[in-house]
Amino acid sequence: MAVRKLEHTGIMVRDLEQSIAFYTDIIGMTLKSKLLHTNGIIELAFLGFPDQDSIELELIQGYNDNLPAEGKVHHLAFTVDDIESEFERIQQLQVELIDQGIVTLPNGSRYFFFKGPDGEHLELFQTTRT
Template identity: 85%
Template sequence: MGIRKLEHTGIMVRNMEESITFYTEVIGMTLKDKFIHTDGIIELAFLGFPEQDSVELELIQGYNDNLPAEGKVHHLAFTVDDIESEFERIQELQIELINPEIITLPNGSRYFFFKGPDGEHLELFQSTRP
């Protein structure tokens, strides 16, 4: 198994700029990357702490505008070195995939989603960022 660490936690937001401002000015995180998903609809932003590269927060706008009053955490992501072998391993274990293929983002990072035992969304993520 090639899982190395918790990659990031994805939080759905209604207003990307407002959320970036909050997490940078109130929480003290820095914006590391921001782009439109390859689907042309969803906007993603990745934030982290200046002295700690191991923790990242992903803000997601456009996935679901009907956010509940609680439970805005969308998924947990784990870092992997070889996305293809992990994709094959999850399929061999007959774990339910959320998306049927590996997706490549504009920055070259690659990922796929699958379901945990209670239907929670889990992501394996191979990043192009150091």
Template identity: 65%
Template sequence: MAVRKLEHVGIMVKDLEKSIAFYTEIVGLTYLYTLPHSNGVIRLAFLAGAEARESEIELIEGYQGELPAEGLTHHVAFTVDDVEAEFARIQGLGVPLRDTEISTLPNGSRYFFFYGPDGEFLEMFQPASK
């Protein structure tokens, strides 16, 4: 297995700018960047600790569906070196996949979602080459 770290936790929000302000001004995180999703509807904002940026919070605006408050945490993502190898490994183990293929964001990051034992969303994420 090739998980290197906890990549990010995705939280669904209604107003991206309001949430960025809350997480920076109230929580004390550092805003990193905003990225449009390749579907043209969803916007993503990434924040991290002021000093340690090993793991991030991903704010997700525009995702369809109403969730109860305890369901606003959308997914947990893990950084991997080779998303294609992880896709094949997870698929080979018979773990249910949410995605039938690997997705690519405009910045070149690649990912796929799969399900945990209780139906939770988990993500394998390969950051874009810098």
């Protein structure tokens, strides 16, 4: 098969700079590049994690000004080592939580959801899978 990996996930945003700041300051991603689309309207930013090329996030401004609260991509999940400390950190940053707290799955994996700057659903996930 010719497909080798998921290239990136695109999220439409209202304010590119605000979203870049959120994903770098809150999530810990780094800005890889920014560019203006060939149509001269859409602005793109690509973010990733240092020393890890398999995950990339594309932020898209100017494609659709009428963003739905929940779009085709339901959520993005990020792996963490210590769900409790991340939950406390997110609460201290006054980021809006979705639901009430940390959920434990039957296999012992744990997660919680919160909102990004455009209402996108984000998940921090501590897995028990190896």
